[in-house]
Amino acid sequence: MGLGDSVEVRRSRVDGRVRCPPSKSYTHRAVVIASLVDDGKPSVVRNALLARDTRATIHGCRVLGSYIESVEGEGDEGKDGGGYTGRMLIVHGRRGFTLGYREIDAENSGTTIRMLTAVSALVKEGNTMLYGDSSLNRRPMQPLLDALRQLGVECRSLASGTPPLLVNGCGIEGGDARITGSISSQFISALLIPSVYARRDVSVRVLGEQVSRPYIDSTLAVMRVFSAEVENDDYRYYSIPRQQYRHAYFTVPGDFSSAAIMLAAGALAGRVTVEGLDFTLPQADSRIVDILREMGASIHVDAGRGTVHVEESRLDGGSFNLGESPDLLPVVAVLALKCKGRVEITGVAHARFKETDRIANLARELIKLGAVVKELDDGLIITPPETVRDAMLESYDDHRLFMVLCIASLLTERSVVRGLSSVDVSYPSFLDDLMALGAGVRVLDQ
16 A cells, blocks of 8 residues: 555654644634625635535535635734634625536535535526535435425435535425434534525424534624524524525634544644633533543643644543534544543544444454454544554544644654545645644655
8 A cells, every 4th residue: 555645753852832724614604694694795714724625615605606706804803913814705605506417526525515505595597406526425314305305395315315415406495394403413504594585484493312412502693793593493493584694704713623633633642722712602512622621631722712732641531422513523533542541432423434443443442452342333432542553543634633643653663654635625834734743744745
């Protein structure tokens, strides 16, 4: 097997400050909602993340008929006095998208295809085909399609409940819909966003346990910025009255999902300060702060300045239910490598439906590093090794697995991690930031 698309990581200490990239989750939501504003004035999305997933959303909104201009974001400053690192998007939205047939390639982005499937119902007349890469085309979509049909939308899968999808632009009639909450919160967000333009008020009832609720909080927060209100009854029932989005200025916060990876680097192999965080907007992965504290990490939070500082220390084990923050599964899994006792992670059965089956794939790679791993239906039990072994590690083209395996490899003499090209999904500057902190990383030739 060749080593193209791989990096070599050697044992090293990290030390320094890093500004985390803007939130991928908030960029998706702000762009989609701004694209539905039709009050004659543009909306501005400041500090937008331009990565592979968010570019797919921007492209999809443009295909539907919105005009989105990307410009250098000048003049705004973060809480710590530094200028923001993302781009400024000027969005001229459309309430009813133009006629005709169109295709949207969502690439690897589940958020893109789920949100834009629902939004495609607002096309005045004509079909929209939505699809993605081989990984995305295996991800479940049937619960969302069933719920949209209950609201009067003509849509179907051209496979077996997975992409490609076909949506007939006939509008959203409205009424009542029921949907499972156990697979993805993205289904709920996808229903909420365009339902403000349904012909009748919409109600959505969630069946079973709702996973990843903070992501729904993020959706509701952005909808409020753009003047839309939703009644949320304990994440089991949503009432969406007919209303209108209005233009707004929205600044995307720093991404706790990316910050968590760099904080893990500090906890495992040195000391790291992450800047540019916003503690006022809901983010599921802000829970990493509490998890590090529970593990006994040396951590200092300055919410006013938007910074978190963590230093290497021997960590305690423990049990962590990550049902509300499944993207922390890879981070907590590699933190287990330096714990005194075992770490049990539960509540993340839905992580099997992410870019890859993250439970199974993490188990395979942690075993290579010397850990004893028991795979559960909804998580992992990890017993740390006495010494973390060198390994040839596979990320399965999953951006989060690639990044955390690079962090874990800081504990080895020399390891190789495959899947470098995946990082542009969410954190294009990851490798540059890691090397700037002093990590011994080298990109390998073909």
